[in-house]
Amino acid sequence: MPMYEFSCRKCGEHFEDLVTLAQVENGEVECPSCGSKKVEREVSTFATSGGDSFGGISSSGCGSGGFT
Ligand SMILES: [Zn+2]
Numbered sequence: 346m347p348m349y350e351f352s353c354r355k356c357g358e359h360f361e362d363l364v365t366l367a368q369v370e371n372g373e374v375e376c377p378s379c380g381s382k383k384v385e386r387e388v389s390t391f392a393t394s395g396g397d398s399f400g401g402i403s404s405s406g407c408g409s410g411g412f413t
Pocket residue numbers: 353354355356357358376377378379380381
């Protein structure tokens with residue numbers, strides 16, 4: 346079971362939970378703080394690594410120049 350990150354729309358609580366995608370889509374994920382099911386799944390950003398983002402920005406800038 347993957348771990349997803351959520352933020353509660355009611356109380357603003359940020360939490361992680363081990364749930365299935367079906368549970369997320371069916372709105373079965375509850376906020377551990379207030380019990381509300383109005384939670385929003387946040388996209389995990391574990392793909393980013395420190396310093397690497399700078400290289401991505403500069404390389405995309407070069408690509409936008411266009412040599413063709
Ligand atoms: Zn809440």
